[in-house]
Every structure is written in structure tokens, then in C-alpha cells.
Amino acid sequence: MSIAQIVESVVDGPLPLRIEAFDGSVAGPEGWPRRMRIDTPRGVAYLATAPGDLGLARAYVAGDLSLEGVHPGDPYDLLVDLASVRFHRPGLEEMLELSRTIGFRGLTPPPPPPQETLPRWRRVAEGVRHSMTRDARAIQHHYDVSNRFYEMVLGPSMTYTCACYPTPDASLEDAQENKYRLVFDKLGLEPGDRLLDIGCGWGGMVRYAARRGVSVLGVTLSQQQALWGQKAIADEGLSDLAEIRHSDYRAVTETGFDAVSSIGLTEHVGVRNYPAYFGFIRDRLRDGGLLLNHCITRPHNRPLSTGPFIDRYVFPDGELTGSGRIITEAQDAGLEVLHEENLREHYALTLAGWCANLVEHWDECVEEVGEGTSRVWGLYMAGSRLGFERNDVQLHHVLAVKPGAGGRHGLPLRPWWTA
Numbered sequence: 001m002s003i004a005q006i007v008e009s010v011v012d013g014p015l016p017l018r019i020e021a022f023d024g025s026v027a028g029p030e031g032w033p034r035r036m037r038i039d040t041p042r043g044v045a046y047l048a049t050a051p052g053d054l055g056l057a058r059a060y061v062a063g064d065l066s067l068e069g070v071h072p073g074d075p076y077d078l079l080v081d082l083a084s085v086r087f088h089r090p091g092l093e094e095m096l097e098l099s100r101t102i103g104f105r106g107l108t109p110p111p112p113p114p115q116e117t118l119p120r121w122r123r124v125a126e127g128v129r130h131s132m133t134r135d136a137r138a139i140q141h142h143y144d145v146s147n148r149f150y151e152m153v154l155g156p157s158m159t160y161t162c163a164c165y166p167t168p169d170a171s172l173e174d175a176q177e178n179k180y181r182l183v184f185d186k187l188g189l190e191p192g193d194r195l196l197d198i199g200c201g202w203g204g205m206v207r208y209a210a211r212r213g214v215s216v217l218g219v220t221l222s223q224q225q226a227l228w229g230q231k232a233i234a235d236e237g238l239s240d241l242a243e244i245r246h247s248d249y250r251a252v253t254e255t256g257f258d259a260v261s262s263i264g265l266t267e268h269v270g271v272r273n274y275p276a277y278f279g280f281i282r283d284r285l286r287d288g289g290l291l292l293n294h295c296i297t298r299p300h301n302r303p304l305s306t307g308p309f310i311d312r313y314v315f316p317d318g319e320l321t322g323s324g325r326i327i328t329e330a331q332d333a334g335l336e337v338l339h340e341e342n343l344r345e346h347y348a349l350t351l352a353g354w355c356a357n358l359v360e361h362w363d364e365c366v367e368e369v370g371e372g373t374s375r376v377w378g379l380y381m382a383g384s385r386l387g388f389e390r391n392d393v394q395l396h397h398v399l400a401v402k403p404g405a406g407g408r409h410g411l412p413l414r415p416w417w418t419a
Contacts, residue, residue: 199265
């Protein structure tokens with residue numbers, strides 16, 4: 001049996017794309033515009049010893065599997081082809097056939113590509129798993145890739161969170177600016193107010209608010225983000241209003257903020273740590289102060305892992321849950337939830353924009369961070385776009401207030417940011 005036939009045999013149902021292998025074998029529909037080619041025996045070993053998404057990712061990132069008919073910076077169309085494919089682990093017969101083709105030694109699990117990471121002691125107590133030290137390492141794995149790389153992929157806004165598109169054909173930059181406007185308006189910020197932005201990234205929200213007369217403290221665990229954001233603040237002449245600290249948000253001791261923005265941090269906190277997370281935010285707000293929590297979520301509230309590819313290549317220790325769990329925990333911490341909305345389709349558009357940037361700057365990105373890392377990003381962003389389109393994941397805004405005495409907060413009766 002040929003390699004392509006063996007691959008076909010471990011797929012439940014018909015192959016929806018063309019498979020080619022280094023032994024000259026082929027499988028799948030003829031004339032299909034997109035093809036997946038297994039280029040080396042090591043690629044076969046990756047697929048055989050870690051079937052499914054992880055094996056495919058390892059072979060692709062290591063350069064042992066190539067994709068034809070799509071750009072590596074945006075393999076979206078091929079991932080659509082693969083979306084319905086379900087692999088099962090090769091049985092004894094398939095493994096014997098493989099061993100005859102590539103030898104028993106070829107079925108030894110190869111070392112993963114260097115882009116893969118798996119934090120030690122995965123099954124540990126939440127307090128250890130999300131300690132400040134471990135969280136810092138997880139964040140650095142993803143965010144300290146290269147500021148130049150992020151500039152090319154994210155564009156001038158340097159914003160690595162879901163944009164909010166005023167129209168479907170709006171530019172990525174206009175949509176990111178509109179997102180910051182929406183957060184600013186939901187928080188009811190005015191000149192002279194104090195804002196705490198936790199998980200501030202490269203400081204997009206920090207600088208947006210400071211330009212409008214708000215005093216802002218941003219914190220990030222990424223040293224590269226902090227350095228970039230601090231320079232941007234100085235270059236814009238905002239140092240009298242804006243500060244970015246290289247710090248865990250839990251190290252912030254100041255209180256009495258008029259508002260807290262959390263844009264893309266909750267995914268890294270750990271679901272079991274939500275009570276402490278929302279308690280921290282409550283304790284930093286003045287009475288009547290507002291929280292805007294912007295977070296990737298599940299379409300349900302059941303426990304579900306992020307999957308081995310995301311966990312090992314993109315967001316180590318990341319966790320997602322539904323908006324219902326987030327709202328419940330915010331309420332249990334004493335915050336009054338005022339409004340929530342789902343921006344799922346906006347994130348699909350955002351990811352399409354990032355992939356377009358990666359395609360446009362592919363050669364420069366490869367030169368900056370290497371082809372393996374660039375492949376990880378194309379695969380991750382295109383796959384995430386598909387996930388948001390299929391409602392496998394969502395993006396929720398939750399707006400909450402810290403009530404004052406007697407439950408008073410003095411806010412308008414209806415959503416003021418839509419007036």
C-alpha cells in the first residue's frame with residue numbers, strides 16, 4: 001500500500017482534497033486546485049505518531065509537508081477543505097504497511113519542531129499553573145517573537161485584538177481605531193479620568209485614551225511590548241498622561257480608577273482564577289467605576305481544551321469558556337453587568353486582514369523570524385478565522401460597573417455610547 005493510500009485509510013469518509021507523497025503516490029479527487037504533499041519520511045512519522053491537527057502541524061512547520069494552491073501566509077482555503085476531515089489513529093495493518101515503506105525506525109516519534117512548547121507540569125494546581133512566573137513565560141513565548149514581525153502582520157495600529165468593523169469593507173486600521181473608540185465610549189471616559197488597561201499589549205488603548213486627556217496606566221507581561229509602547233508614548237508626547245509597565249497586572253497596587261479595560265487578557269488568566277481576577281478589578285475601581293472585558297469565548301460554557309496545536313504553538317496555558325461563565329464570575333465578584341455583545345464576525349474579518357498582511361510581507365517575515373514560525377502564524381490565523389466563521393469561537397464584550405452604596409452608580413438609563 002502506498003503512503004497516500006495509507007493516509008487515505010485513516011480518514012473517516014472521502015478525502016476532500018488531493019494528497020501527494022514523496023513515493024509518487026496520490027489520493028483524493030483529481031483536478032482539485034489545492035494539494036497537500038508529504039515530502040519526507042519524517043513527515044510520515046509526524047502524521048503517524050500524532051494523528052490529527054498536531055501531526056499535520058508538526059510536519060508542516062518542520063517543512064516536511066507542503067501545501068500547494070494556497071499561500072503559506074494564508075492557507076484558509078485549504079483549511080476549509082480539511083474542516084470536515086476526521087482522522088483516526090492508524091491501526092495495526094496500516095502501521096505494518098507504513099513500516100514496510102519507511103522502516104520501523106521511521107515510526108519513532110521525531111522530535112517536535114523548535115516552535116513547539118509544552119510547559120512543564122501541565123497537570124498542576126491552578127495557582128501554580130497561573131503563577132506570575134509561569135504566566136510570564138507563556139506570554140513571552142507568544143508575544144516576544146519580534147516587534148518588527150508584529151509591525152508587518154498587525155499593521156500600523158500594532159493592535160493584536162479583534163477590530164470592530166463599521167462596515168464590512170472598512171480597512172483594518174479604521175476598524176481597529178473604531179474598536180478603541182467603542183471601548184472608550186462604553187467606559188464613558190472623559191478628560192481627567194483615570195484608566196487602568198491590563199494586558200495592554202503595545203499600548204494602543206493607552207495611547208488612544210491619553211490623546212483624549214485621560215490618565216492611563218497600562219501593564220503587560222511582554223518586555224518587547226512594553227519597550228515598544230513606551231517609545232511610542234514618548235514619540236507622541238504623551239508621557240505626562242500615559243505609562244506602560246512591564247508587569248503582571250496583579251502587581252498593580254493603585255486604586256480608585258474610573259475605569260478598567262481588559263482587552264484580550266482573560267484568555268490567559270485561567271477559568272478557575274476568574275474570582276480573583278474580577279475581585280482584583282473590583283478593588284481597583286472607584287464606586288461607580290466601569291469595566292470593559294473584551295475576550296475570546298466559547299459558544300457554550302462547557303469545559304473544552306484549546307487543542308494541542310493552539311496549546312503548544314500559540315497560547316500555552318490559554319483557556320476559553322463561554323460568556324455566561326464570565327458574566328457569572330463578574331457578578332459573583334460584586335460587579336453589576338450592564339451590557340454584553342458578541343463581535344464574532346468582526347474577528348473573522350480581523351484575521352483575514354492580518355493574513356493579508358502576512359502574505360504581503362511574507363519574505364520579510366521569513367527573514368525576520370524564520371519560515372517555521374511564519375508558517376505557524378499563517379496556519380494559526382487562517383484556522384482561527386475559520387473557527388470564528390463557523391461559530392466554534394466567539395468574541396464578547398462585557399460591560400460592568402462597581403455599584404456604590406445602595407447599588408447606586410449614576411449611569412444613564414440606556415446605553416449612552418449608542419446615542
